[in-house]
Amino acid sequence: MALRSVNLPGVGTKYEFETDKGDIVAIFFTKTATIQMYTLQKGCHTPSAAEMTPMEARRLGNILTGAIIEAESESVEIAFSALADLRITIHTYLIQKSIAGKTIEDLQIRTKTGVTIIAVSRKDKNIINPPPSFVFETGDAVVVIGETDQLKRFEREVMVD
Amino acid sequence: MEGIVLALFLCVLLALITKYLSIPPIPFYIIGGVLLGKSGFALVNSDEISRFFSQMGLIFLLFFMGLELKLDRIAANRSSVLTSGVIDLNINMVIGFVAAYMFGFSLLESLVIASAFYISSTAMAITSLIENRKLMMREAETVIWLMMFEDLALILFLAIISAGDQNPMLFFIKIAGVLGIMYIIAHYGKEFLISLLDRSDELPILFTFGAVLTTASFSMYIGVPETMMVIALGAALATTDPDAFEMHARPFKDVFLVVFFVFFGITINLAGGVNMMVILIISILAVVSKFISGILTGIFIHESALAGIEIWGNTIGRGEFSIALAALYGSPIVATTIAGMVIITSIVGAFTAKYCTGLRRWMTMPGRRRVTHHSHGH
Incomplete structure (x- = not known):
């Protein structure tokens, strides 16, 4: 898994990583204080996106870290x-x-x-x-x-x- | 004073409506201004106060642009930024210039129109990428860097157009002098500036406002373009704590810039010999020329002409910088022509940004003729 982070001028910070199975997950912390999460399944061309408030992103983070x-x-x-x-x-x-x-x-x-x-x-x-x-x-x-x-x-x- | 209040009230209404419909507000501020001004119901006139506010709007817009200019990042991405930037600059400048010149504008007027024709709206491009959830696309990064390149090109235009009849040697020595002072302050005063911005009282915001205003008036005093110098100030201060400066400058920019747009509309005189056909043709050309440069960028950067459709769709809208050029250097007819082009392209751009992904998918659908290049992400 290679994590790549880029600071995009005017937009915010982008984090992107590819899973071992070849799917790609990208997270953007935008300057408008929203967080956008994109997932791109291997072999697909159009990603699907979800936009979250910081609060919602933290909840998602809790789930992903293993807390039930x-x-x-x-x-x-x-x-x-x-x-x-x-x-x-x-x-x-x-x-x-x-x-x-x-x-x-x-x-x-x-x-x-x-x-x-x-x-x-x-x-x-x-x-x-x-x-x-x-x-x-x-x-x-x-x-x-x-x-x-x-x-x-x-x-x-x-x-x- | 009542004029500004009325104009601001209209802007609040327009902002509410455009945010609700998620369309770019800039063209509507200008249209609102036209309706309030001498070409509309003649309710509001520009005066000393509104002119000062408008100038502040322009200066803060450019200061903000300077803060976003990450020169080191551009240098790190040199090859791709340069390729897309040079394609975009050449094609759009040439088409814009030839079109304006053929319609009988003078050389200098054509240069101003071509610059406004060339430069897409950074605000609209970035907002549309975020709102239409396109940030993950490879083309999104290309668009963002393209906007950076256009900002750099704008600085060059500002220098060339405003050098005018000054002694070029002296002019550049003065500019170098001011840049040197800024660099020294940002470099040696870095620790102090960061601690100053960290305070929670009125000092950070007072300092930000003061620094921008001082730079602008000092530049005017010694005869160098204040527009260029506030961009340079932004770029210099961005080496300290850009996020803090953005936070403190944002309220000024947000309010003054809206005043700038609406009063730009108010001063537009539609009776002054403006040819609507010319505006329409230039606007159509503005959409077409970004299509050509977008497709070429797609081929050169993403090895896919279809990727160019995405780049095109998000860069059609001309906006704040075109209006800034019109307000700074445009004769009334040039300013009105640019305003018309901004209104038309930004509304067209709002639609293309939303639907170009669909258009692109439709073009790659099986059953349609095979397209040789496919857009692979990486």
Whole structure:
């Protein structure tokens, strides 16, 4: 696989590579902040194209790097095949009124469910690794990491309260 | 002042409509200007303010072009850029010049018309490649480099046309002097410029605007063409942090350039002895001559005449640089002729850019006569 990158004046940056099977993939980061992806099957003359926003391109990138995106919109499962097929899921939830005002410690999240809250997004600010004394507010988006079963338990026992 | 407000309001409307239909806005700004101006409803007149705005538009257009000029990249791609560029330059300049001269324009007028006839719109070509999703085609790269070559040729025209009756020795010494100063500033002040552009306050944008304006007025003061010098400034500053300069210059370019187009339309005088037949014939020739140069480029670069159809389809539209030449050096009749050609070719070009791939596929369809050359990608 030979990767070629060119800076095209006025257009942006082009990345192109040919797969072992002879198909060609080309990606263009244009100056209008859109990303165009072209694929050209070996033996064909007309490529097919998809235009993406940066956000959509990142999602596509996540899929291509091997993370499996579940059907629910904001959940990512990462499989580490080298580590005895370790599977970890990262999920986001919105804090409802029922648990607003409580701390992570009050809710005993880790002892009860096994999951860990790794980040909280509040308005435009992100809090990474919130301490046990962290108080939730309605509308906080929390990023939770754990195994699928642990996340199910978290949904049943904490989010419903 | 009310005139500019009215003109800008019309431009916002036109921009909305053309973006929605994804067609090039430039011809519609000019048509809008014609309707507002003395050839239309006579609602808006050009005045001191609008002339200043228009001049800013022209200067920022050229500064932006300079920022995009990657001389080192052109040098690295020399052979293919030169082949396509020389074919394009020769064929279109000759056809444009002969046509204009036969219609009775003077030598200098014919030279201005031929230059405007030759130079395709970089903005339209690149927008159409992106919007019609053609970036992956090999021909797209040829088109992009062709536009670069045309930009270089424009700098040469600006020098030749504006040298005029000056003492050529003195003229070139002055130009070399200004270029030297720019090079020294860009080379030795690089670190400082990059740190300046990195700030988040008003300094970067103030500096960009100031640098362009200072260069333009200093050039006028010592009598060298300010148009050429702002391109050179752009090229010099592109060696520091071109993306930052583009970001800070873009708002000025976007607003002033639209004012430039619409007021160019406003000052057009259709009553001044303009022959519509001449405009129509020159426009048709403009489409045909790009066809000839496109096919030849296709044969020489891609070994396929059909590849030339793609090159042709994306380079028919004449636009911003043709209008710039008309505004700088055109007599009223020349300016109107060029404006007509820009309007017709850019509208035709918008269609060919969309449908030339289909046309090319139709020509290679089985059942039609076999075409010896096939367009293989690489």
